[in-house]
Amino acid sequence: MLAARVIPCLDVNQGRVVKGTNFVKLRDAGDPVEVAARYEAEGADELVFLDITASHEARAITLDMVRRTAERVFMPFTVGGGIRTLDDAKALISAGAEKVSINSSAVRTPELVSQISRWFGSCATVVNIDPKRVTKTDEDGNEREVWEVHINGGRIPTGLEAVAWAKQVEELGAGEIVLTSMDCDGTKDGYDLEITRAVSEAVSIPVVASGGAGRPEHLADAILLGKADAALAASIFHFGEYTIEQTKRVMADRGINVRMLV
Incomplete structure (x- = not known):
């Protein structure tokens, strides 16, 4: 059985790591390269960098940050935000990223998922999905709750339903999905286990649970209950509430296979 991965996420805005609640109310959490180096020393399995305003501001990710990170850390890291073309992905991989992650561009230009996958392989192709629970009325006037995919940092609803979209991106060539519940993001009340499990069971590629972790037990729940x-x-990591090691020990105590520092 493969070890479950613990992945700190570094949301980057204007060259700084930030963290908010429900995608807003951002707080500064430090320099991206320094934070990345600290997490590697603490035993993180991977990192994810997301430039959270690149798509909204229609600009590219700062390649210098990616290069400096690659010079300091040796663990794999994924970079996303503002990737609109295959050339954008090529530049990030060349700068040192192991994987690239697309969200808004995947919705607007689904063939970009296939292009990146064909060029770099599915293992380097990640799709971020940001769903939010919304109530919709069908043609018969019946209301039902759906998980609607949002883009541009959660600003724009797409009409896509998360599970169906997850299946589609797998068919397009994505090798991994990062699933961020907009309802739970930053709340520290735990992941949306229902949607995490629904997507995990619907696809055969790895799913990374995101949005809502408040204590180590929540990460264990994502693996055991959210699949x-x-x-x-x-x-929980940025502001020193818990360390990577503390989190992994809680997970290991619940029978989850995790990689511990020697």
């Missing part, structure tokens, strides 16, 4: 392959967290 995720990895758990991503930000606030």
Whole structure:
């Protein structure tokens, strides 16, 4: 059985790591390269960098940050935000990223998922999905709750339903999905286990649970109850509430296979 991964997420805005609640109310959490180096020393399995305003501001990710990170850390890291073309992905991989993650561009230009997958392989192709629970009325006037995919940092609803979209991106060539519940993001009340499990059971590629971690037990729940392959967290690590080692020990105590520092 593969080890479950613990992945700190570094949301980057204007060159700084930030963290908010429900995608707003951002707080500064430090320099991205220094934070990345600290997490590697603490035993993180991977990192995810997300430039949270690149798509909204229609600009590219700062390649210098990616290069400096690659010079300092040796663990794999994924970079996302503002990737609109295959050339954007090529530049990030060349700068040192192991994987690239797309969200808004995947919705607007689904063939980009296939292009990146064909060029770099599915293992380097990640799709971020940001769903929010909304109530919709069908043609018969019946109301039902759905998980609607949002893009541009959660600003724009797409009409896509998260589980169906997850299946589609797998068919397009994605090798991993990062699933961030907009309802739970930053709340520290735990992941949305229902949608995490629904997506995990609907696809055969790894799913990374994201949005809502408040304590180590939540990461364990994501693996055991949400059926995720990895758990991503930000606030609990950025502001010193828990360490990577503490989190992994809690997970190991619940029978989860995790990689511990020797």
